[in-house]
Amino acid sequence: MDSEPLWEVFIRSKQGLEHKHVGSLHAADAKMAIENARDVYTRRMEGVSIWVVESKNIFATNPDEAESLFDPANDKIYRHPTFYNLPDELKYM
Amino acid sequence: MDSKTTNNPQNDLVSFSLFLADSSLIMGHRLSEWTGHGPMLEQDIAISNIALDLIGQARNFYQYSAKLNNEIYPGKNTTEDELAYLRDANQFKNLLITELPNGDWSKTIGKIFFFSSWQFYFYQKLISSSDDQLAAIAEKSLKEVTYHNKWSSEWVIRLGDGTKESKKRTQNAIDDLWQYTGELFIATEFEINVEKCLCIDVRAIREDWLKKVKAVLKEATLHFPSEESWMQKGGKDGIHTEHLGFILAEMQFLQRAYPSLEW
Numbered sequence: 001m002d003s004e005p006l007w008e009v010f011i012r013s014k015q016g017l018e019h020k021h022v023g024s025l026h027a028a029d030a031k032m033a034i035e036n037a038r039d040v041y042t043r044r045m046e047g048v049s050i051w052v053v054e055s056k057n058i059f060a061t062n063p064d065e066a067e068s069l070f071d072p073a074n075d076k077i078y079r080h081p082t083f084y085n086l087p088d089e090l091k092y093m
Numbered sequence: 094m095d096s097k098t099t100n101n102p103q104n105d106l107v108s109f110s111l112f113l114a115d116s117s118l119i120m121g122h123r124l125s126e127w128t129g130h131g132p133m134l135e136q137d138i139a140i141s142n143i144a145l146d147l148i149g150q151a152r153n154f155y156q157y158s159a160k161l162n163n164e165i166y167p168g169k170n171t172t173e174d175e176l177a178y179l180r181d182a183n184q185f186k187n188l189l190i191t192e193l194p195n196g197d198w199s200k201t202i203g204k205i206f207f208f209s210s211w212q213f214y215f216y217q218k219l220i221s222s223s224d225d226q227l228a229a230i231a232e233k234s235l236k237e238v239t240y241h242n243k244w245s246s247e248w249v250i251r252l253g254d255g256t257k258e259s260k261k262r263t264q265n266a267i268d269d270l271w272q273y274t275g276e277l278f279i280a281t282e283f284e285i286n287v288e289k290c291l292c293i294d295v296r297a298i299r300e301d302w303l304k305k306v307k308a309v310l311k312e313a314t315l316h317f318p319s320e321e322s323w324m325q326k327g328g329k330d331g332i333h334t335e336h337l338g339f340i341l342a343e344m345q346f347l348q349r350a351y352p353s354l355e356w
Contacts, residue, residue, distance in 0.1 A: 004133070025135050028251065035244055036135035039142050 005054055007033040009041055012049035017092065019051050027052075102290060107161045108186065108283035109291075110227065111176065112329055114154030115187035118177060119337070120208055121147030122344055123195060132198055139244065143205065146237040151177070153230045178348035182337045189328040190273040192337045196266065199252050199259065203266035206245040210305050211277045212238040214298035222291040246309045253313025264315050275324025277302070284329070 004026040010019035022041050027033035033052040041047065061069060073079070124144035131137025155173035162171045190208055195201045216238060219231035252263040278299040280288070288294055303320070310317050327333065347354060 026133060027135065031247060032251070035247070036139065038240075039139040040135055043138070043142055 004028050005056065007037075007052045008055050008058060009033075009037040010051040010053070011037075011041055011047040013047055015048060019049065022046075024055060030054075101165055102286065103161055103165050105283040105286040106224070106290070107158050107165070109287045110154050110158040110161065112186040112283070114151045114158055114176065115185045116191050116208075117147045117154065118151035119185070119187040119340060120191035120204075121145070121151060122340060123191065123193075124201070124205070126195055127201065136198075140201070143241050143244070146234075146241065150230070150234045150237070153233070157226050157230065174348070178345045182333050182341055183331040185333065185337060185341070186329050186331060187333075187337075188273075188276055189325055189334055190270060190276075192328075192334060192340060193270070193273065194336060196269075197262060199263040200266040200269070202245055202248040202252065203263065203270045205241060206249050206309070207270060207274050207277075207306070209238050209241040209245055210302055211274075211298070213242045213305075214301045215295060218293045218295050218298060219291075222293045224291055227291070249309050249315070250313040253310070253315040260314070263313070267310065267315055268318055271318040271322060272325050276326040276328055279324075279326055281329040 005028075006024050007027055007030075008024050009022050011022045012019045025033065025036050025040055027036045030052060033054075034050055037050045037052055042050065121144045124140055124147065128137065128141045128144070131140055152173060155176045158176055159171045159173050163169060188208070190204060193204065195204070213235070216231040216235040220228050220235065222228050222231075249263065249267075252259040254260070255263075278296055280296050284295060288296075307317055
């Protein structure tokens with residue numbers, strides 16, 4: 001069973017929220033990955049929807065390039081929309 | 094509690110509720126033996142979840158059995174714990190298939206598949222029964238059972254249509270377990286008696302069950318055992334295999350050794 005591929009699991013915790021990465025697991029196929037995710041990651045009412053994607057299908061940034069990719073944003077404070085006044089009724093911003 | 098001691102029809106209802114409680118408890122207890130021993134972490138958790146679902150169902154049925162029993166015998170103050178922990182093997186009414194040893198993974202899957210398919214159709218009947226409490230428990234349990242059935246069906250297909258080894262093991266498991274499936278559809282005395290007052294015919298589920306089992310086995314490329322083969326029975330009437338005593342010895346040890354202990 002060691003040969004079963006790895007899957008990344010994304011859970012939507014409630015309607016209206018986005019799916020969030022919660023972890024990974026092993027499964028033989030997508031159906032099994034969904035069921036495993038249901039059993040491993042939603043047994044304490046954590047979710048209302050599950051996505052799984054095989055880990056090999058995720059393309060990630062290279063940590064060695066982190067400086068060139070992310071550091072340049074550090075001094076661009078003007079990109080944050082912090083000068084807007086948000087109404088109280090607006091949630092999840 | 095024995096239906097022969099009085100003519101009170103409620104005794105049959107107690108027996109019926111205990112039959113469902115015992116079947117879920119023994120199945121759940123057996124499956125809990127996999128906890129920490131599953132073939133992989135994910136399946137270890139999956140099967141432990143199923144075990145917990147079943148023990149939860151058992152509790153609901155035991156609580157109801159105790160309530161009914163106390164209505165017939167006021168002052169006895171029977172509790173759910175007494176029913177689970179202080180009855181002996183010949184008082185247990187669980188289906189024989191629930192007490193069989195887990196065997197390998199394919200045998201455990203076969204047990205869950207046959208049992209959950211039966212529960213799936215049985216609870217659907219129970220939902221429309223005239224007993225509100227049983228109907229409510231069935232409705233809650235059906236959601237759980239639907240998942241157990243989907244999960245185990247997919248495993249039967251995966252193993253049957255898998256490698257040469259997994260196919261051989263799964264076919265053996267299906268063939269071995271088959272003789273314990275006849276009992277699911279043979280109504281015993283208390284069942285026949287409650288069918289009238291609950292306004293349900295629980296025997297009518299056999300056709301649905303066979304259809305489901307045949308479809309899954311076909312997809313799993315496994316052969317279907319003969320419908321005509323000889324069947325074991327007796328569980329509902331307290332006549333069990335040699336395995337039940339060992340389960341009870343372990344499960345009931347604490348309450349027997351330290352009566353009324355709470356933890």
